[in-house]
Amino acid sequence: MQKTILIQLLLLSFATLCYSLPLSTSSRWIVDGLTGARVKLICANWPGHPEPMLAEGLNKRPVGEIVRHTALMGFNCVRLTYATHMFTRYAHLTVTQNFRRLGLQDEIEGISHNNPEFLNMTVVEAQTAVIEALGQYGVMVVLDNQVSHPMWCCSDDDGNGFFGDKYFDPQEWLKGLHIVANRYKDTSMVVAMSLRNELRGPLQNETVWRWYMSKGAETIHKANPNSLVLVSGLTYDIDFTFLKKKPLKLNIKNKIVYEFHRYSFSEGQGPIWLNQSLTKACDSVMQETQNKVGFLGEGENAAPLFITEFGINQMGTDRADNLFLACYVSFLAEKDLDWTIWALQGSYYLRDGLHNPDPSSMGPTYFIMYHPWSGNCMHVDKHSKVHPSDCWSYSKWSHAGNGNPIRLIGTELCLSAAGDGIPVTLSNNCTGSRSKWQSVSNSKFRLANKDEDGTYLCLDWDPDYSSRILTNKCKCLEHDCHPHSQWFKLISANVE
Numbered sequence: 001m002q003k004t005i006l007i008q009l010l011l012l013s014f015a016t017l018c019y020s021l022p023l024s025t026s027s028r029w030i031v032d033g034l035t036g037a038r039v040k041l042i043c044a045n046w047p048g049h050p051e052p053m054l055a056e057g058l059n060k061r062p063v064g065e066i067v068r069h070t071a072l073m074g075f076n077c078v079r080l081t082y083a084t085h086m087f088t089r090y091a092h093l094t095v096t097q098n099f100r101r102l103g104l105q106d107e108i109e110g111i112s113h114n115n116p117e118f119l120n121m122t123v124v125e126a127q128t129a130v131i132e133a134l135g136q137y138g139v140m141v142v143l144d145n146q147v148s149h150p151m152w153c154c155s156d157d158d159g160n161g162f163f164g165d166k167y168f169d170p171q172e173w174l175k176g177l178h179i180v181a182n183r184y185k186d187t188s189m190v191v192a193m194s195l196r197n198e199l200r201g202p203l204q205n206e207t208v209w210r211w212y213m214s215k216g217a218e219t220i221h222k223a224n225p226n227s228l229v230l231v232s233g234l235t236y237d238i239d240f241t242f243l244k245k246k247p248l249k250l251n252i253k254n255k256i257v258y259e260f261h262r263y264s265f266s267e268g269q270g271p272i273w274l275n276q277s278l279t280k281a282c283d284s285v286m287q288e289t290q291n292k293v294g295f296l297g298e299g300e301n302a303a304p305l306f307i308t309e310f311g312i313n314q315m316g317t318d319r320a321d322n323l324f325l326a327c328y329v330s331f332l333a334e335k336d337l338d339w340t341i342w343a344l345q346g347s348y349y350l351r352d353g354l355h356n357p358d359p360s361s362m363g364p365t366y367f368i369m370y371h372p373w374s375g376n377c378m379h380v381d382k383h384s385k386v387h388p389s390d391c392w393s394y395s396k397w398s399h400a401g402n403g404n405p406i407r408l409i410g411t412e413l414c415l416s417a418a419g420d421g422i423p424v425t426l427s428n429n430c431t432g433s434r435s436k437w438q439s440v441s442n443s444k445f446r447l448a449n450k451d452e453d454g455t456y457l458c459l460d461w462d463p464d465y466s467s468r469i470l471t472n473k474c475k476c477l478e479h480d481c482h483p484h485s486q487w488f489k490l491i492s493a494n495v496e
């Protein structure tokens with residue numbers, strides 16, 4: 001309990017000490033407007049745009065608990081989605097009235113149990129209450145205009161895809177942006193607003209896009225000059241190629257950010273994850289992303305690139321998604337981009353890893369030792385040597401928490417540090433200090449052994465000889481650098 005409180009305090013002080021708001025941009029970086037220091041957004045998506053017009057899950061858990069958990073997982077921001085019509089047509093509806101209208105009686109009971117104070121709020125007040133709860137935990141908010149008509153998103157013909165579609169009246173959209181920007185102009189934790197999620201469909205048109213991106217950006221900026229403004233591309237936010245020849249010129253300094261989306265199935269590419277090696281599939285997706293949007297961060301018009309949606313379809317069911325995530329997460333790290341995982345549900349999955357425990361599987365729990373950068377899982381060969389391998393095969397480990405040995409399940413062996421710069425071995429001496437491992441650094445993405453003179457030796461992927469795992473002195477434990485090669489994570493799993 002005490003530890004939890006301590007972490008909370010740390011998080012809160014982290015939020016207040018590390019940067020000040022509002023945010024701004026400088027070349028390809030999102031920065032603290034005051035000091036110019038980089039502020040990296042690591043966000044989880046939280047949907048509030050479907051018919052209920054309420055952040056999802058409030059019927060299941062108290063808002064404070066959801067928010068606290070989000071912060072404890074290491075997210076410093078949430079992308080909260082909303083529908084334009086919530087502000088322009090339904091602002092007077094209370095949560096109860098709206099849920100009743102939709103016949104969601106069980107959910108009303110869930111809310112009255114977990115978050116009773118929300119029942120009599122209007123849907124708009126409820127959004128504000130969620131934002132305030134996030135603010136209390138130092139979690140920044142990106143408000144995303146996901147749709148006009150409240151509904152799950154997105155398809156070509158859902159009427160929300162492009163200016164002029166059935167539900168997508170441009171004037172009403174501008175009015176909505178104005179209301180939202182104005183409502184939160186004094187709420188510093190609302191650091192960014194998107195113009196519109198995933199423009200798409202038969203009406204999409206570059207000239208029209210340029211016109212409304214500029215109108216929308218002006219509208220937000222006028223009402224709330226502090227907010228960053230996120231610009232989405234065409235074709236489900238994967239196409240910006242038309243800006244190569246002719247950049248978007250807006251009269252707004254240091255506030256414009258481009259957002260980009262990428263899923264395993266984007267452009268029908270799902271199969272590449274299954275019919276090629278991970279390395280090959282991953283290389284081609286990285287290359288593609290780089291070709292498509294790399295140029296946005298370069299040259300005199302350079303602006304930050306924020307990957308505001310990537311992730312998975314469902315939890316833990318799709319191998320292609322697992323491989324895609326393994327690849328994309330390392331890509332985001334390598335390019336050091338700001339990102340939002342889709343969705344909050346997906347983010348548990350990301351943090352818990354590749355093969356999170358499947359509630360429908362009754363198998364015993366074990367750990368997979370995962371190396372996100374290379375997308376490899378650790379595998380012990382028949383000579384008892386530890387190698388990185390693609391995650392089609394992996395060894396199963398047990399670990400009873402910090403300071404305990406990491407044991408190879410089904411054997412008497414455990415992982416043992418042999419010294420600085422030396423390959424890690426398997427030993428049957430599991431009681432000695434060489435066999436004690438703990439997670440180190442903020443991200444908990446590193447596994448370290450403390451040697452006799454108190455130096456931390458981290459598991460390290462040897463890039464010169466990539467089939468070896470060494471123990472090397474842990475790099476930059478104090479500050480935030482990107483020691484990709486030392487990123488290892490024990491991922492709990494129970495699938496056979």
Ligand SMILES: *[C@@H]1O[C@H](CO)[C@@H](O)[C@H](O)[C@H]1NC(C)=O
Pocket residue numbers: 116117119120
């Ligand atoms: C909501 O309002 C109704 C009607 O005014 C009232 O009876 C009820 O107690 C209120 N509920 C809460 C949780 O405030």
Ligand SMILES: *[C@@H]1O[C@H](CO)[C@@H](O)[C@H](O)[C@H]1NC(C)=O
Pocket residue numbers: 205206207208
């Ligand atoms: C795009 O819209 C502009 C302005 O309405 C129009 O002149 C142009 O023909 C459209 N382009 C296409 C390809 O439809």
Ligand SMILES: *[C@@H]1O[C@H](CO)[C@@H](O)[C@H](O)[C@H]1NC(C)=O
Pocket residue numbers: 268269271272275276
């Ligand atoms: C894998 O599937 C993709 C998409 O269907 C296809 O374009 C590609 O040629 C396939 N690659 C191989 C090696 O079969």
Ligand SMILES: *[C@@H]1O[C@H](CO)[C@@H](O)[C@H](O)[C@H]1NC(C)=O
Pocket residue numbers: 429431432433434435
């Ligand atoms: C196990 O290793 C430790 C050093 O880490 C050593 O002190 C101890 O004697 C070893 N035990 C056995 C049984 O070899």
